[in-house]
Amino acid sequence: MRDVDLFTSICAVGEDETWTDQGDRGPGLKIEPFDAAELRAIVSLRMEILSRALSFFRFAAQCRIDKSYLEVRGRIKNYRLHAAWTGRVFVVEGDECRPLKIPAKILANVELRLDALPFELDYRTEQTLRKAAVLAEDWKIDDAGLIAQIMS
Numbered sequence: 195m196r197d198v199d200l201f202t203s204i205c206a207v208g209e210d211e212t213w214t215d216q217g218d219r220g221p222g223l224k225i226e227p228f229d230a231a232e233l234r235a236i237v238s239l240r241m242e243i244l245s246r247a248l249s250f251f252r253f254a255a256q257c258r259i260d261k262s263y264l265e266v267r268g269r270i271k272n273y274r275l276h277a278a279w280t281g282r283v284f285v286v287e288g289d290e291c292r293p294l295k296i297p298a299k300i301l302a303n304v305e306l307r308l309d310a311l312p313f314e315l316d317y318r319t320e321q322t323l324r325k326a327a328v329l330a331e332d333w334k335i336d337d338a339g340l341i342a343q344i345m346s
Contacts, residue, residue, distance in 0.1 A: 268332030
């Protein structure tokens, strides 16, 4: 069960709006054991890149890195973004967190000056910054579905 839990928590296809079934892809996926030290190193590197990239954006003062999470203070709510691996977003309400799904169309319209960065970002780090930009200005969100998720 631990392996199933690990597999389903990391393979977040359900959160990816751009994913489509690719049809018959052969005999299946070969899942090899992962090195926990290597995974920790990847997470540590991603968080270091994220902390350096944040300083280039105006919403940096509203953000704080806590282990593998990026915490964002909006005007309406506070949020936690699992920046290291899954990319999931949570609305923080006291000691409780509930999931929040930001539509891909909103993230695609976020204007970030990524060309100002002295390094390139991987996809997950860029998406995390886009989500942080949206949530840092949560009072400007005009998508009814996202507003309903935040306020529920």
